[in-house]
Amino acid sequence: MQTVMLTGSQLDQAADFIKQGQLVAFPTETVYGLGADATNEAAVKKVYQAKGRPSDNPLIVTVASVLMVEKYVQSFSDDAKKLIKKFWPGSLTMIFKLKPNALSKTVTGGLDTAAFRFPNNQLTLNLITKAGVPLVGPSANTSGKPSPTTAQHVYHDLNGKIAAIVDDGPTTVGVESTVLDMSTEMPAILRPGAVTKEDIEAVIHRTVMDERHHVGLNQTPKAPGMKYKHYAPDAQVYIVDPDDDWQAVADWIKAYSKPVGVMAFDRVIQSVNWPENTDVISLGNDAQSAAHDLFAELRDFDNHKQYQVIFAQGLKPVGLAEAYMNRLNKSAGQMHFKQL
Template sequence: MNGNQLDTAAKIIQQGELVAFPTETVYGLGADATNESAVKKVYQAKGRPSDNPLIVTVSSVSMVETYVASFSDDAKKLIKQFWPGSLTMIFKLKPHALSKTVTGGLDTAAFRFPNNQLTLDLITKAGVPIVGPSANTSGKPSPTTAQHVYHDLNGKIAAILDDGPTTVGVESTVLDMSVDTPSILRPGAVTKEDIEAVIQRPVMDELHHVGMSQTPKAPGMKYKHYAPDAQVYIVDPDDNWQEVADWIGAHQQPVGVMAFNDVINSIDWPKNTDVISLGDDAKSAAHDLFAELRDFDNHKQYKIVFAQGLKPTGIAEAYMNRLNKSAGQMHFKQL
């Protein structure tokens, strides 16, 4: 990426158009967060429900201070430890600081300071914060490469900044700092344990969903997310993978499998199985999840995909959060 291309992308943002941008987690879809008509184009390009609030992506703490009344001592500690990085924090806004189109009508907004220099330079050059939902069709697996963005949004946005594959692979942790007890609304690579170690007090971690009549404070809490065209079934840790292979063998259609290498190597898979590795641990599984779901999407013959479930601890909690939503809470034992 040369300077002229970055200048062009910044001008596109200033002109009220859309630019997809890289972060360490997934690719985001950027528009001037202070331009209501530009923000509306994000909802239109993604096909995103209008009550699903947008994360505001910034290139400095001072940019957040323009919109947020104050930071608590805990927030200051977390900012020092995790920004730039994959922690998004929700704060109460100054009155009328941001459009309701950004906030979903709430008096709070989520702010993210990503660990990607290209995007930080883009925001600094544009001179405004940008909204930053994932750069994909709403409800589909999030994009971890520029090619994923092109597949979903070609013709709907003005530009894509390509910085190669993302390094984390699942969206940032969303932490609500607008309430008395900080609450994780979406798990990510920054874990509950990481946060508690910094602020030295408990964090709530059970608020990942809201009802259909409620306005979510963070993305991913209400609507179907991360789902490929195939139906995903979770193979739980206590399930028998040989029974999965036997089920596949008893059926004629092509079936996808996503699992750790030790599982893959322990089974004599039927010929109608397409097996993709999740690596050897939860970190690699989280990194590869969206890309592999998209890979099956690119081959329309797959109607069923079996994916390895993990005990939800550490980053495996983020992996299981996304996998459960991809599967619509469907499990192998339900077949």
């Protein structure tokens, strides 16, 4: 299969691929998604094949309107209606209980719930409207690897495995959407993102759980990223915690002698005497730039196979930094500089 790169003026072609049961990668404000007709079970199965994704990892359903969601879910609570009004379109995915047999078990992982996302990207909203169906929309990458924030990242992972990629340039947020479970009595964040716990509580005026329990081998996760290793480059990532001494990191690198990657804030980079075998990449100066750049920089190091070790800036998990640290911890497999 030849994967074609499409622009915003070629959405009719992209929609035709979707109608034919093919896979099309699409842009969102967070990361690029891998789209297939969510009502076509054969097409959805191709998503798992292309990504190498475990079949019990449910897929987010991407929509272009609230009406599209209402077709499949039992009802919206008053809290859900408030959140929809405030954050859709946007970087909030919500899990709802489904009507009986509303979606295939291939989409839901066999659960009676599904996660719905209304992205803030006009090209993708137009694509869904033209296709006339919701799209499953996991990240458009090889399963377990850093998520794609450019069309070129998608092409690197999935060239020859999907029909097309709609290129809308780099994404603006850089980490996946917040996933909020609205199918339980108390709302629970299953994956942090740009929409924070505080943002949600300010709208619904009630406590939101921050659920981080481990999903067992025989359990089906309600949301992506809860069970399997994610976002990992080939090199081992180590987190440098906020109270760690970066000069000690530099000393370790010097003794190691092999090439080592470093991802850190500008002020850290400028304050340390780095040995010659260090390749330093800036994460900017705050959580917003760090979250935006994380996956792209991990991929950049991944493209240079001589790296076996990467040190990455750790942050206190507050606000958007919580989403950044969630992804970084998964990339590192919870490994920290202190453990070396």
